[in-house]
Amino acid sequence: MTEDTGGHITYVLGAATALVRSRHVDEIEIVTRLIDDPALGAAYAVPVESVAPGLHIRRIDTGNRQYLAKEAAIADRPAFQAALLRYIAGLKRKPDLIHAHFADAGAIALDIRDRLGIPFIYTAHSLAIDKALANDDGIDMSARVAEENRIIGAANAIIASSRDEAERQLMLYPAACAARIHCIPPGAALDGWDQGNVAGAKGLVAPFLRDPAKPMILAIARPVAKKNLAGLIDLYAADALLRARANLVIVAGLRDGPHSGEPEQRQVIGALLERLDRHDLYGSLALPKRHGQADVSGLYTLARQTRGVFVNPALTEPYGLTLTEAALHGLPVVATCHGGAADIVGSLDHGQVADPRDPAGFAAAINRLLKDRKTWAKASQNGRRNSAALSWDAYAEQFVTVARTILPAASVGAPAKPTRLLLCDIDNTVTGSRPGARELAQYLAAEPALAFGVATGRSLQEAVRLLREWHLPDPAVLITSVGSEIYWRDGGHLVADTAFAGHIAQGWQPAEIAARVRGICGAEPQAPVEQRRYKQSWFVDERSIVAAIRDAVADLPVRVIYSHGRLLDILPERAGKGAAMVWAARRMGIARDQVFAAGDSGNDIDMLAACRNAILVANHSEDLHALRDSSAVYVAHRSHAGGIVEGMYAYARRTAA
Template sequence: MYILHIALGGCLTFPAVRYGVTEDTGGHIAYILGAVTAQAKRTDVDRVDIVTRAFDDPDLGSDHMHLVQTIGPKSRILRLATGDRRYLAKEALAAERPALERAFADLIGRMGRKPDVIHAHFSDAVMTVRGTAARHDIPVVYTPHSLGIDKQACLKGPGCAVLARRIDEEREALATARAIVVSSRDEAERQVEAYDADVAAAVHRVAPGVNLPAAPSGTVAASALVDPYLTDPERPMILAVARPVIRKNLLGLMRAYADHPTLRDRANLVILAGQRGGGIVQNEESRRVTDALLREAARPDLAGRVALPPRHAPKAVPQLYRLAAARGGVFVNPALHEPFGLTLLEAARFGLPVVATREGGPADILETIGHGTLVDPTDASAIGAAIDALITDRTEWQRAASAARRNMQAFDWNRWADRVQRVYSEFHRPRRSFARPRHLLASDIDGTLTGSAASARRFGSWVAKNRHIPFAVATGRSIVEARNVLHAWSLPEPDIFITAVGTELHVREADGRFHLCHDYASRLHEDWDRDAAWRVLTSSSLELQPNIEQRRWKLACYGSQREAELLRERYRRSGVAVRIVASHGNLIDILAPNGGKAAAVAAAARRFGLNLADCITAGDSGNDSDMLVASGLGILVANARPEMATLHGGRIYRAEAPHAAGILEGLAHLGLVREEPKRRSQGVFA
């Protein structure tokens, strides 16, 4: 496979990237270089190149004039030359778009072998390549890195009109791409969906890796960089590394440090806020933030306690993480919103505990690694208190540092490359087609398909062999998270996705992509007053599930079966029509009255000319009950939750085997698994 990445902004070179030398020379470049390096190692990748823009600016380095730059035996940087050879900031590239489109078309036209996929970074890259990609039938994958909708909340003034145009372009890019690769659940399920572009089914959440080496030599460069600013350099170091933009909230961190009663006396604050001075390109926003930081640092009570170095060499960054860890410090990402948070992974690489914003990707990172604390970035006192707690509680500091080193392997570029390669491969894989199927199989995922790797493999083999039977998954998860679990268990992608407890039905349309079924969505809209349902829920004393679990046709809270009954009665008295589903002993879902897994399975079956009596369903918990009872055969796996003990009605097969083996047992009962020995039923009909 030949993979072509394209990113137009910033100073993209190899190997010595001068991060922070311009506003646009940031984390996306580290992401692309990490991705390309891992992809180039793969035996199923023949070549992987990066396309960027050529410019001539002596202050920024001569590399950017070269149209071809070698990275490795299988990878290069290819630069597009246009009439304007100046360095242009991202906002100024729009005027150069027509010339870049022509240059890209010429580049592809000269290639003997066309790329098998174009992976575009930021919306401007998608818009630049989409015409040429369409002419040559090359699928485009889009990684946004940073989306404008969240930035809009942080930015006021003349930049708003520019940002509005960017948001419109991002919406168009989302609709153009065959697949969208993001890093966090927040990006996948909140940010992208905020564009209302019906692309949720094209989104894949794939965690990136870390580029910094695990053990850079020494800390001499880091000490030389920051110690001259500090009266007592050996005190614990509070470290932040971020671009000087409003969204990164560095001024909020400075004030949290300055205003904490004891933090100033216990620790030093070191902020690496890009680069400044001669030869550095800063826009108005970054200059304003930098000036505000310098004014705050000049307070008399902060003298000798704050370091804001104007420049740094690339080797100093990994050494700073190591130095902060050696001094018992903490890394802080206080961003008002952080799409992912690569710096939190970099800190973990060096065993450095973190305090991070709860807004965006850091929640995913800390849930996986467990090396610190999430905070409200708008609460300065909470930021200061969280930093102080980690610095002063050495037991907790050691626990977080150990977790960082132990759990870092979850974020690895080779894993990223493997997962994304599967995304690319889907574009060229023949689709399953069904003439006149007799059955549809719909199964829950967690605890039903998953739980036994061997059984999951056998089930996957059965799906591959029985191409005449459509396969659907019916889960409480979003489609993005459902895909991730299926991938983790090496389970096949289904023909139909039923997600969010049967309130979202995703079907594959003629363009080869999954889309939300609008007929089913229209049915869910009937009699559903989400605002009224939300008011009733929030007026109860039940604890809400996280915002990301609140969907268009599903609300969610925590509670027991008994609390679900009380909530059901509360809705009845309020006159608000809902369906309430309790499961797993502590989860309650409030659904649109026409939703649920049974309704979604019925809608999926109709697409194949079938009805519920023709469907086989499998599950293990309360949110599977309706489809198990309503279908022609419901398979209850042996590891079913206690709440299913009293399930009755319909045609229920209670399997003796757990997980996917139980599904195969039920299919064998119907004669659909020839090699699977029939097991004695404990009571086929409940």
């Protein structure tokens, strides 16, 4: 293990180990550089290492066998690329797919695809634009941003770990296309990590701590500036209550001494040691130099046993695999609100998020967890229970689904051209009843001339995730983000409808809209991940505020949509589910009287009102009561997807009569 060892190593091993267990995968090779360095041990110089049946690590000899940290490794990349290309070209059976981790691997995978035709999936792990936004350190990252943009634009598919990474971080790049980005959360930890070496963990921290029995505030991160470890020491030192109540333990990678490693590592470690002395934290701050995998698991367990807290104070965090590891060990967390960490804490419900740029507020969040035993116990229990859903096997299953969309498929002939279109909302319309969802899937399978589509307020990635989770068929068209985006299925791929985007863009003034709404008391912007190029989303709890917003933007070419008693979306005037439905039917060559639409909430109003064959499922909201008397609306007796099927049979009977 070196200073470059981090969560991405756990990711690669966890993903590969689970994938090779899949019946759809024959063999996996993890490819890296061959290193012959006595300080690291002989294992890194073994050309081929077996990890599990069908899984092995192949180390490529570039002619330079020295250990090279990430910056120095850039110079060795051409030699690695050439050697890897020669190896693959000489194989009797070429790989079906390459999974590239980080942009430098993506550049190599792109070259191999261009030469040998092997498609590749890209996982970024860390993106330069977000790092640059978080760190105002004057480092020029334009070259890295340009390379990342090239890989993001070229990859056959992209795997992101969180909604924030999929829908905000990656979409900051001009070449990004949402249709090729898939959000697949990684597993919680490697097999066996729930055991750990508690005795070893105690041995790591004992030399540093005056009272090891105190609750432990634990942070584990690579020694890079954006992890904000020095800021963590500062906020701990500034809070007398926190210092009296708990010890601080920071595992900042691996080091031989303060002057070892790359320049950034030396700078970060130096800052930690300087603060240890400046704040006189001897006896309450532990900075262990070296550790093993079992020691890390032991530290999580030890922190839980002391009723401590795991913290991630990063200025930005693409995902935060350590937060899922803490959950697996029953250790509550306080995590940064910037990046994907909020997704993890929100789904696992095992702690709190706070802003590390507000040190006092971040310290207060830690104090609250340490002080409130009932809240701590609930967070610990939630973490252990909810992290069980984050399995590497679940990741592998979704990865295989994505891989199939980019691999060549056997020809089965062109499908019949549909003559009818059924568009359905997702939340509480096609979802909400498992038996109903199964019935809808069976109905659609028996109707080859009926195209299935969805029209949802959710993003593309969330829509795809939910449809897979509910085992519903792949839609021919996806109208997402409340009708501000359209995506078409082309075989296994999804393609953005850029013509529709251009059509609705006319007159759209997002900065002006935001400025006007921000001035209205009671309108709170939704999270950045919910905002879109042609959609602004707000929380509004009172209809009087909705009216004020409508008045504020009345002279602008926009559409204001209010639903679920709290969610307000502002779209271009030409957007919306109804307009998107008409656009989609026209492009498919389907007559308006052969279009069917089903929904349950306020953001479905314009679609249902514009449809000549609308279906209100029985669980529809009060927002739709005004539509009940229309002859063009069928009000189902059944809820959710069962109501959709009921409505379709009712319209069929009308036609037959």
